Amino acid sequence: MIDKGVQKGIPSRLSGNDQIAIKAMLTVILITAIASTIYGLALWLFLTYYDNNLTTAIVTSLSSPIIFLMGLFTADAMLRLINKLTGYLSYLFNEDSWLIRVNAPLGMVIGSLTFARVIVGGDGDIYELIYNHELTHYNDKANAKLWVVFSLLTIPMSLIVFTIIKFRSNLFIYVITMSTVLLLAITAFIIMMLRVFEVHADYGAYKAMGPRAWDAYLRLKGMMLASFPHPIRELRELYSRITHTGRRDLVLVYGDPIAPHAPWEFPLVFGLLSSAPLYVFSVALLDRGLLGKVPGWFLSDYLPPVVAVTSILTSFVVIFLLGLIIRPIIRAIAKPQLLSRGLMNLSTLVSGIYILSVASSAASLLISPTPPTSSMPWASW
DSSP states (O other), rough: OOOTEEEEEOSSSSSHHHHHHEEEHHHHHHHHHHHHHHHHHHHHHHHSSSSOOOOHHHHHHHHHHHHHHHHHHHHHHHHHHHHHHOTHHHHOOOTOOOEEEESSSOOOEEESSSOOEEEEOOOOHHHHHHHHHHHHHHHHHHHHHHHHHHHHHHHHHHHHHHHHHHSSSSSSHHHHHHHHHHHHHHHHHHHHHHHHHHHHHHHHHHHHHHTHHHHHHHHHHHHHHOOOHHHHHHHHHHHHHSSSSSSSHHHHHHOOOSSSTTTTTHHHHHHHHHHHHHHHHHHHHTTTTTOOOHHHHHHHHHHHHHHHHHHHHHHHHHHHHHHHHHHHHHHHGGGSSOOOOHHHHHHHHHHHHHHHHHHHHHHHHOSSSOOOOOOOTGOOO
8 A cells, every 4th residue: 555654744833844854854864964063073083092003093984884884873862852852853753654745746865874764746647657766775875875975975074184184205106196096996896886876766657657657757857847947946956967878768667677877977986996906906006016117206296196097098998898708698697687778787786896895805815914115105104
């Protein structure tokens, strides 16, 4: 039953849609503010009272997602306390009402690590499309997973902050470059995960409705575009292009759950992810003198950005070419279930995971506590 456990509305002078929108916004702001504050205070204390060395920077950056998630758990506990004392957030914590019905044709899942609520509106096929799309998000626990993925951003951010505050040597450019590569890689990974969740939610709608889902989507898109003024409509379109794929018809019409992604998407994301260990691998080779004599001025001034850009481009090209090579194998395994574009995307996804594993293994083999050569900027550390 679609309407089982539905909360029909929240008594207020505001409309149900307005009230839900305001509360959702306040909830997200409160959760983020508390989590960020706790994370920032913990990081500041760590930077203030511990020694300024590279080991401390690495430990700080790797532990920062845990601190951030602890902040989110604290925020959830505070929200539940606020609801218990005031009842203001009962629409979030009423266990008998996971689905909130509104009149307007919209859908969203709001929540954090420990709770989620589905907001759905519309009529007929449009309601069915939105309901099945958001229900898939709800069943996937997409909110909690995205918060965990977002917490990974604190790793390069912590490393950048620590480096700016503590490091005053030639090592600065190496750590900043590495942190920038990580920041780009994790940001791209987060965007990819958003798009993966959206495609899977569309696939959930397709499984429930079949090709009718595409017709309902076209009508919904027309209604949404007509209901917003021009500047807001452009912003919504930009946000949609970032978080949603450009070929939603491939999943809503044909039921291919991977074809909607752009052909360059997986090579780019995994190319960025692979470039981080590849950067470490390349610098380690230079450190051990395995690439011949390199002028000192190049090592200190130009090497980090050159190695970083080369690592990104090399990873992207290798992942794409390897995807082309293994495509016949993927076709034999997937058989007719995937479209041609889906086969290529799956091939580049598999090759991207493989190259990331190889690059990480190679970097880990060359990282050891042996003393560095005198040619590298950190030789005196």
